[in-house]
Amino acid sequence: MITNKIQSAVSEALKNLYGIDIQPEEIVLQKTKKEFEGDFTVVVFPFVKQARKSPENVANEIGADVCGKLSDLSGFNVIKGFLNFTVSDSYWISFAGGIAGNSRYGLKEVNPSDAPVVIEYSSPNTNKPLHLGHIRNNLLGWSVSQLLAANGRNVKKVNLVNDRGIHICKSMLAWLRYGNGETPESTGMKGDHLVGKYYVEFDKHYKAEIKALMEKGVEEEQAKKEAPLMVEAQQMLKRWEEGDKEIRDLWQKMNRWVYDGFDETYKKMGVSFDKIYYESNTYLLGKELVQKGLDLGVLFRKEDGSVWCDLTDAGLDQKLLLRKDGTSVYMTQDLGTALLRHNDFDADQLIYVVGNEQDYHFQVLKIILGRLGFDWADKVYHLSYGMVELPNGKMKSREGTVVDADDLIEEMEKTAEEMCRDRGKNDDMSPEELQELYHILALGALKYFILKVDPTKTMLFNPAESIDFNGNTGPFIQYTYARIRSIVRKAVSEKGLDLNAKCNSVKLDDKERDVIKMLHDMPSVVEQAAEAYSPAMVANFTFELAKAFNSFYQDTPILREPDANRMVFLVQLCDIVSVAIKNMMHILGIDVPERM
RNA sequence: GGCCCCGUAGUUCAGCUGAAUAGAACGUCGGAUUCCGGUUCCGAAAGUCGUGGGUUUGAAUCCCGCCGGGGUCACCA
Known part of the structure; x- marks a missing residue:
């Protein structure tokens, strides 16, 4: 890479000229701003004090030394x-030739x-259908998986289905009370929506x-606490944990409905998993850990029988791990599944894609895992x-107001x-091909709209803008791709x-050089994005690349x-460029059409 | 109240390992067509980077105070 060469040469120059010791990788090389001539810039202010010369002199001396050594x-x-x-253009041209094909x-x-x-994402509750918040989770989870894989990591995607708990009992109870035996078949409703309807019914x-x-x-x-419905739901949960057949049968039936509905939605979104965990199979593991914690003296039991972890010495509160009736809570289960997952995969890292309203939960999870003696606790990344x-x-x-x-x-x-339809360029496509195309464009718009925003930030979802086809959008990039393929x-x-x-040998004009420089930059963008777990960096780069290409295309009759x-x-x-766009969009989980 | 996150053009967002006149997109206004796909391209107007201090040769970026917004502190998940 030319950038490494420049860093090394600058480092050497600093050493030789002024006796300044700086490692090559510590030399900050930035891209030269558009309005100035050049490709890469070194800011020499940090060296002027030690060099005891003016910034201009230092820059000129280093520049002459480096240029004398590097023929590129x-x-x-x-x-x-x-x-x-x-x-030099010869470098850019040979670089482009090297990646062609x-x-x-x-x-x-x-x-x-x-x-x-191991990256966990999605993790739905089985009491209601997926909404916009889940979409961000799923798209992020999928994209970050792709991104890490693109950076050479061996990624395993897992889903932990929250298929048990009081919330499920609420839907079940309401269905028994008010459902009149409705099924997805009898109503024509998607199973997850039907179950969600009864969750709402319960609340009402x-x-x-x-x-x-x-x-x-x-x-x-x-x-x-006293409301009869709540009391009954709690009794139902107790019966579920005791393995009551009637309850378990109903639970299985309704969960099946939900899974079928989720599978359909996952398929449409284009996400999948290497392994699916069900909380109903894993929650007991947590209880064993609680016992271990009690034996270790890390946890304590109150008079009423509930079990807690005292985190006040870490500046946090006391955290409940088992209710007084012995049933487990969210944290209990998460401890258990973390251990299970670690044992299943012997993972290098355990990533959880979960909303920031659970920052505290994960902070606590890591601490408790550590106190239970697991040295891999610091591999957990929220x-x-x-x-x-x-x-x-x-x-x-x-x-x-949920979407x-x-x-x-x-x-x-x-x-x-x-x-x-308005553009009318696909008259010769079959209805199936058209349907497929609409799907690709719709998801391209949706995924890009959500993924282009820094994951850590709250984002505003504007339905009207999300389906836009112009500007910084998925379809704009997809269109650019289709147009390039047409030319090729x-x-x-x-x-x-x-x-x-x-x-x-060919001569390069500015627009061509700009495009090549962006391609040159691409691998490091993927690297940085992976380090930051940020598909947004990939998205914004891809848009810049598409723009640079369009600008080149506009005044070059190829x-x-x-x-x-x-x-x-x-x-x-x-x-x-088309390959670059395709690969980057693939990281975002977005397909690109050959024609549109 | 304790802890955490966030305040950048009218709007949605980049930039936040400190560096040259703070960038895009949408919207607004004005241009480009002997067109390989105009779902394109070029240009203009638009910002006291919430606010007040501090560190620095240099701060949107780092530190502290304040104001404003959000999250969390459940025997919910």
Whole structure:
């Protein structure tokens, strides 16, 4: 890499000229700003004190020394304390030639025998359908998996289905009470939606009971506990934990409905898992750990029988691990599943894609794992992402302002269809091909819209803008890709061009150089994005690349280029850019169409 | 109240391992077509980077105070 060479040469120059010792990798090399001449910039201010010369002198001396040694540099210029190096066109051209035809450009190979990084995402509750918040989770989980794999990590994707607990009992109870035996078949509803309907139903009746009790003079806190529905739901959970057959059968039936619904949604979103854990199979593990913790003296039991971890010495609170009736809570289960997962995979890292409202939970989880004596506790990494808000505020399931995942995808597909109809360029495509295309565009828009934002930040989801096809959007990039493929196809079929031909020296114009420089940059963008767990960095880079290409394309008539040798070069460049776009979009979980 | 996160053009977002006049996109206004796919390209207007201090040759970026917004501290998950 030219960047490493420059760093080394600058490091040497500093040593030779001024006796300053700085490791090559510590030399900060930045891309030269557009408005100045050059490709890479070194800021020399940090060295002037030790060099005891003016910034201009230092920059000029280093520049001359480095350029004398590196034939890939064609020159340098100095503006104040900024030393700008210009890379020779021959370097760029040979670089482009070197990556031409490489369909995996920008992606590293994975060694399957490496200790895996296990990434958990999705982790739905089985009491209601997926909504917009889950979409961000799923898209992030999938994309970060792709991103880490693109950076050479051996990734295993896992899902932990929260298939048991009081929330499930609420849906079950409500279905028994008010369901009249409804099934997905009898209603034509997707199973997860049907079960979700009864979760809402429970809440409605539960609220009414609380209100009635309060009118009789019961305090609110007390009313919430005493309401008959809540008492019954709790009894149901107890019976479930005791293995009561009637309850278990009902539970299995309703969960089946939900899984079938989820599978459909996952498929549409294009996400999948290497392994699925069910909390019903793992929650007991946590109880064993609690016993271990009691034996170790890390946990303690209160008079009422509940078990706690005292974290006040770590500046936190006391944390409940077992209720007084002996049933386990979220934290108990998470301890158990963490251990199970560690044993299953002997992982290098355990990543949890979970919203930032659970920052505290994971902080506590790591501490307790550590206190239980697990030295791998620090391999747990909480990939904490921000909430999704709507233009009119937060999503609240009780207020009916949630955006349902299935509805959203369907609407996006409809919009994609309208957009394409308006342009009318796909008349010869079959209905199936068109349907597939609409799906690709709809998901491209949705995924890009969500993934282009830094995962850690709260984001605003504007439905109207999310389906936009212009500007910094998925479809804009998809369109750029389709257009490039069209050129390459024509070059081969109509001009008989050989994509693998060697092209001799050509002259580069600014736009071409800009594109090549971006391609040159791509591997390090993937690396940085992987380190930051940020698909957003990949997304924004890809948009910049598409823009740079479009700008180049706009004033370069490729297929009318008279010089055959130069045409080969231009078409190869197009081809590389299309590969780059495809690979980057693949990291985002977005497909790119050959035509649209 | 304790702890954590966030305040950048009208709007949505980059930039936040400190560096040159703070960048995009949408929207607004004005241009480009002998077109290989105009779902394109070029340009303009638009910002006291919440606020007040501090560190530094240099701060949107690091530190402290304040203001504003959010999260969390459940025998919910």
